[in-house]
Amino acid sequence: MRYVIIGNGVAGITAADTIRRIDPEGHIVFVAREAFPPYCRPMISNILAGSAELDELPIRPDDYYRSLGATAYLGVEATGLDLESREVSISAGANLAFDRLLIASGADPHRIEAENLDLENIFFMRTVKDVLGMVEALPKVKHALVLGGGLVGFKAAYGFLSRGIRVTMLIRSGFPLSMQIDQTAGEMIQAELERHGLEVRTGIEATGFEAGEDGAVRAARLSDGTSLECDAVVVGKGVFPARGYVPSAIETDAGILVDDSMQTNVAGVYAAGDVAQHVDVARRRPWVNAIWPVAVEMGRVAGHNMAGYPMRYPGSLSRNVIRIFDLDVMTAGMVSPRESEGLETAEGYDRRRHTYRKLLFREGVLVGFVLVNQIEQGGVLMNLVHQGASLNGLTAEALGPRFNVGQVMGRGRQAGTGYPAPAVGAPSTRHTANAAAAGSSAAVTTATE
Amino acid sequence: MKQVIVHPERCVGCMQCMTACATAHSTSKTLIGALLEEPRPAPRIHVGAGLEDEGFPNRCRHCDPAPCQLGCLPGAIYRAKGSNTVMVDYDLCINCASCAMACPYGVIRFAEDPKAPPGKTVAVKCDNCVERQAQGKVPACVETCFAGALTFEEPSEAMKRRTGEVAASISLDAAAHRVPLSASWDLQSEMKRRQKALDQR
Numbered sequence: 243m244r245y246v247i248i249g250n251g252v253a254g255i256t257a258a259d260t261i262r263r264i265d266p267e268g269h270i271v272f273v274a275r276e277a278f279p280p281y282c283r284p285m286i287s288n289i290l291a292g293s294a295e296l297d298e299l300p301i302r303p304d305d306y307y308r309s310l311g312a313t314a315y316l317g318v319e320a321t322g323l324d325l326e327s328r329e330v331s332i333s334a335g336a337n338l339a340f341d342r343l344l345i346a347s348g349a350d351p352h353r354i355e356a357e358n359l360d361l362e363n364i365f366f367m368r369t370v371k372d373v374l375g376m377v378e379a380l381p382k383v384k385h386a387l388v389l390g391g392g393l394v395g396f397k398a399a400y401g402f403l404s405r406g407i408r409v410t411m412l413i414r415s416g417f418p419l420s421m422q423i424d425q426t427a428g429e430m431i432q433a434e435l436e437r438h439g440l441e442v443r444t445g446i447e448a449t450g451f452e453a454g455e456d457g458a459v460r461a462a463r464l465s466d467g468t469s470l471e472c473d474a475v476v477v478g479k480g481v482f483p484a485r486g487y488v489p490s491a492i493e494t495d496a497g498i499l500v501d502d503s504m505q506t507n508v509a510g511v512y513a514a515g516d517v518a519q520h521v522d523v524a525r526r527r528p529w530v531n532a533i534w535p536v537a538v539e540m541g542r543v544a545g546h547n548m549a550g551y552p553m554r555y556p557g558s559l560s561r562n563v564i565r566i567f568d569l570d571v572m573t574a575g576m577v578s579p580r581e582s583e584g585l586e587t588a589e590g591y592d593r594r595r596h597t598y599r600k601l602l603f604r605e606g607v608l609v610g611f612v613l614v615n616q617i618e619q620g621g622v623l624m625n626l627v628h629q630g631a632s633l634n635g636l637t638a639e640a641l642g643p644r645f646n647v648g649q650v651m652g653r654g655r656q657a658g659t660g661y662p663a664p665a666v667g668a669p670s671t672r673h674t675a676n677a678a679a680a681g682s683s684a685a686v687t688t689a690t691e
Numbered sequence: 692m693k694q695v696i697v698h699p700e701r702c703v704g705c706m707q708c709m710t711a712c713a714t715a716h717s718t719s720k721t722l723i724g725a726l727l728e729e730p731r732p733a734p735r736i737h738v739g740a741g742l743e744d745e746g747f748p749n750r751c752r753h754c755d756p757a758p759c760q761l762g763c764l765p766g767a768i769y770r771a772k773g774s775n776t777v778m779v780d781y782d783l784c785i786n787c788a789s790c791a792m793a794c795p796y797g798v799i800r801f802a803e804d805p806k807a808p809p810g811k812t813v814a815v816k817c818d819n820c821v822e823r824q825a826q827g828k829v830p831a832c833v834e835t836c837f838a839g840a841l842t843f844e845e846p847s848e849a850m851k852r853r854t855g856e857v858a859a860s861i862s863l864d865a866a867a868h869r870v871p872l873s874a875s876w877d878l879q880s881e882m883k884r885r886q887k888a889l890d891q892r
């Protein structure tokens with residue numbers, strides 16, 4: 243069996259590891275644009291912030307490909323797929339035949355329409371190379387401009403601020419992280435960053451850039467006709483699945499559409515990770531969840547199926563954890579204002595503890611949540627969203643500071659799942675009372691707007 | 692292999708286990724010493740209140756495969772060789788809380804630790820008292836629990852089944868409300884089943 247894997251990101255290497263466990267003989271071939279050893283992509287933001295070193299990035303040993311018995315074309319791109327002859331053409335000028343193909347090429351940053359985008363010190367933030375360029379430029383940077391208020395934009399801003407560099411962030415509309423979180427949490431994050439020197443400007447965009455004498459960016463021209471001096475720019479306008487080389491015979495929506503086995507509509511051709519589009523369990527429809535744990539899961543499922551050991555993927559859930567200075571934010575599922583329209587919501591803000599919680603329900607079923615600070619129980623909630631279980635009545639406890647898995651299990655017991663009856667303790671409403679006493683406000687409302 | 696087994700129905704909510712756990716993870720290994728230490732050692736077991744206010748001792752289940760391990764970005768979570776214990780490598784941990792987002796039991800906390808690089812906040816959770824076990828002692832929480840809510844024994848079939856039931860109960864009335872696509876819990880169980888099957892080949 244000949245397996246070709248495009249991309250050596252976490253989806254690709256997880257699939258390869260899985261295949262090797264099941265099929266000790268098969269020939270595994272990697273085609274990978276990045277020559278750097280397989281690494282923890284999210285940690286590139288730690289490199290920018292100065293909280294991690296380059297040698298901490300790799301997540302597999304130096305001799306990874308050799309020990310796996312794999313052939314790796316590194317620094318080489320897949321340029322096309324021939325589904326008739328079942329071959330991948332590569333930039334190194336060869337054709338690689340496959341019996342099973344995994345498309346795990348991840349995502350590429352969105353480019354923007356702006357003049358002189360290729361000036362020096364204008365960066366995207368996706369690869370270790372991108373971030374090394376940023377670090378090299380740092381000594382000369384006094385004012386950084388971040389375009390876009392998404393996750394990567396925030397991580398870039400956080401990185402510069404951690405280095406003591408002034409940052410201005412331009413957001414086209416709404417509030418920061420409006421795709422990931424609700425307005426209250428977005429404003430809390432913005433306030434925290436502003437406290438550390440970030441300036442946020444909304445409703446404005448960069449239309450072009452001007453070079454200084456050294457050829458590096460010196461200023462940005464803005465959509466309101468003004469210009470803004472800056473000596474580094476990070477474009478954080480989101481990512482899109484890296485599937486430019488994939489022929490149209492393979493069905494796509496935003497990403498490459500896959501079934502529960504991670505197979506595309508073409509037999510023997512699979513996709514996993516940021517490039518793939520399976521189903522979101524909360525949204526109940528095809529959705530790209532371009533996050534690390536999902537790439538790991540998809541890689542595993544794809545590996546199993548490619549090696550002939552059938553396994554189904556139950557679907558993924560969008561989720562994020564953001565830790566910015568003294569603020570921890572955890573969010574999952576349908577929480578953005580656009581998506582939460584019409585959902586039943588419950589929220590609680592605790593001024594004293596500086597915590598905020600919001601739960602979103604669809605017909606009594608938890609489909610999303612936001613936690614600001616006190617995030618330890620996020621995994622419990624996430625599992626509840628995944629289970630699609632009915633949560634009628636849990637709301638008050640889940641919003642209170644004492645929420646824990648015991649309360650969920652208690653419910654399981656009531657529902658007759660065989661959990662033993664407690665030896666002590668009588669029915670009580672103490673949690674809700676406590677939550678109120680601690681100064682938290684809980685309200686159940688139905689979002690109208 | 693002996694394991695800590697939790698009997699929540701026997702818990703009286705005295706929280707002695709939390710104190711014993713923190714002490715066991717201190718440098719001095721004494722309560723007074725632990726209170727004076729900087730950083731103050733954190734307990735790895737947490738007694739919460741159940742729905743009806745009954746005590747609920749909650750600690751890491753050392754799941755296999757472990758959702759926290761699959762979610763960890765830099766690969767800092769590993770299973771100690773030859774044991775049932777899921778561990779955090781404090782050198783690799785970047786304090787990103789991805790594990791807390793993945794743990795269905797909510798047992799991971801973030802703190803400085805005597806064993807971690809100085810000044811570094813890391814993910815801390817139960818390590819089955821590996822240090823004490825190496826000295827032939829039982830885990831500290833078990834030693835201190837007079838109510839018998841924590842025991843250290845070979846998991847019998849019945850106990851395994853119970854643990855399974857507890858794990859299943861987290862899914863509430865999942866069977867009745869199952870979304871057509873099933874859930875992460877099933878994925879974890881399925882992966883475990885497969886891993887076992889592969890190991891046995």
Ligand SMILES: Cc1cc2nc3c(=O)[nH]c(=O)nc-3n(C[C@H](O)[C@H](O)[C@H](O)COP(=O)(O)OP(=O)(O)OC[C@H]3O[C@@H](n4cnc5c(N)ncnc54)[C@H](O)[C@@H]3O)c2cc1C
Nearest residue numbers: 249251252253275283284319320347348515516532533534
């Ligand atoms: C700054 C930053 C911070 C992040 N933080 C988090 C976080 O905190 N939590 C989280 O869950 N996720 C985070 N993510 C997202 C996470 O990194 C991705 O979801 C994950 O890396 C996806 O893995 P993948 O294997 O699908 O794709 P990738 O990691 O993108 O790997 C794909 C590889 O394929 C290569 N490739 C592309 N096209 C070709 C081609 N034609 N031929 C050959 N090779 C090709 C790419 O160069 C790349 O090396 C972050 C991402 C970034 C950029």
Ligand code: SF4
Nearest residue numbers: 751752753754759794
């Ligand atoms: S920390 Fe949570 S997910 Fe990880 S092994 Fe322990 S109980 Fe399981």
Ligand code: SF4
Nearest residue numbers: 763784785787788790
């Ligand atoms: S906090 Fe540490 S252990 Fe937890 S996921 Fe992040 S790196 Fe891994």
